[in-house]
Amino acid sequence: MAECIFCKIIKGDIPSRKVYEDDAVLAFDDISPMAPAHVVIIPKKHIATLMDVDAKADITGKLIAAAQQVAEIKQVAESGFRLAINCNADGGQVVFHLHMHLLGGRKLEDQLG
Numbered sequence: 170m171a172e173c174i175f176c177k178i179i180k181g182d183i184p185s186r187k188v189y190e191d192d193a194v195l196a197f198d199d200i201s202p203m204a205p206a207h208v209v210i211i212p213k214k215h216i217a218t219l220m221d222v223d224a225k226a227d228i229t230g231k232l233i234a235a236a237q238q239v240a241e242i243k244q245v246a247e248s249g250f251r252l253a254i255n256c257n258a259d260g261g262q263v264v265f266h267l268h269m270h271l272l273g274g275r276k277l278e279d280q281l282g
């Protein structure tokens with residue numbers, strides 16, 4: 170997946186501000202943040218969309234565990250935050266490498282969209 174932006178970030182070909190990393194997951198600051206804390210959390214293995222995830226696979230739990238770590242690092246675990254996964258066109262997915270958005274650091278709108 171040489172053309173995938175997030176695969177290039179994993180390889181280090183595109184710079185990013187790393188927030189958290191483990192064997193399976195990378196998290197970095199979003200380039201156009203929508204909140205004081207806006208982190209993109211991705212599997213290191215290329216998976217295009219949420220629909221391509223094996224929900225029973227280890228990566229599902231690893232992504233959630235990484236989100237917990239990111240919430241602590243960004244100091245929003247207590248104040249609160251939102252996790253969002255956009256899937257395909259109507260979901261607003263622009264980058265087709267599975268990712269979670271972690272948003273926090275301000276009161277988020279009640280509406281999801």
Ligand code: 5GP
Pocket residue numbers: 174183185186197198199200201202209254255261262263264265
């Ligand atoms: P999507 O709409 O696909 O759920 O979100 C993609 C997110 O990736 C957007 O919030 C966008 O700002 C972010 N993004 C796109 N390209 C880059 C990049 O090169 N670096 C970083 N750090 N974030 C990016």
Ligand code: ZN
Pocket residue numbers: 170173174175176177214215216265266
């Ligand atoms: Zn990719």
